[in-house]
Ligand SMILES: Nc1ncnc2c1ncn2[C@@H]1O[C@H](COP(=O)(O)OP(=O)(O)OP(=O)(O)O)[C@@H](O)[C@H]1O
């Protein structure tokens with residue numbers, strides 16, 4: 001399915017029409033709340049993968065997580081837009097509007113709708129550790145290259161994880177990260193560099209403690 005009409009995705013409709021060949025990082029997340037660790041991953045992947053854009057996709061809800069503490073989508077999108085001011089970064093909550101629960105649905109939709117873009121899925125190392133639990137994770141790896149960014153607590157676990165081992169033969173040296181977006185899938189890179197110890201769960205826990213005082 002190639003779209004004939006311009007694709008309307010909230011937050012990213014202002015993309016230039018001449019976007020063929022654009023390298024776009026897809027950074028999905030709960031962002032509950034957004035923090036500087038997310039910003040660091042975006043900055044590093046933009047630079048090292050030589051991406052033209054990163055689309056921050058605020059999920060209606062990670063299918064593997066309990067949603068009891070999940071803030072409303074609109075507020076998470078607004079907070080992400082306030083923090084992420086680089087003009088190459090677009091924030092959208094479009095998965096909710098399209099009824100997508102699983103990332104394979106989003107990725108299949110985008111790659112079919114915009115076959116002339118080069119999409120890369122971006123995730124922190126903790127997500128690779130759990131990747132084998134994602135719905136159709138092997139299909140995801142076959143649809144788009146993956147960029148995995150090191151994260152404190154998961155740096156050694158990630159390449160030794162079930163998905164890390166299953167995909168090990170497709171791993172690209174991080175010195176070649178700038179080529180990743182143009183490589184056929186499966187292909188993935190494990191990026192090491194500046195690290196942030198921040199996590200949304202720690203921020204939420206701190207806020208709870210402050211409210212309880
Ligand atoms: N400090 C960090 N360093 C590297 N990657 C990160 C970091 N924080 C989050 N990420 C990555 O950003 C994406 C979105 O993460 P998410 O919104 O779940 O934040 P989180 O801090 O992991 O939240 P929580 O603590 O609630 O699980 C995921 O791919 C995650 O791996």
Ligand SMILES: O=C(O)c1ccc[n+]([C@@H]2O[C@H](COP(=O)([O-])O)[C@@H](O)[C@H]2O)c1
Pocket residue numbers: 027028029030031057059061062063064065101102103104127133134135
């Ligand atoms: O598709 C799945 O099965 C799946 C399982 C776990 C997480 N995801 C996606 O992974 C992204 C990161 O989620 P999170 O909660 O770790 O920020 C976000 O876009 C989720 O929707 C997707």
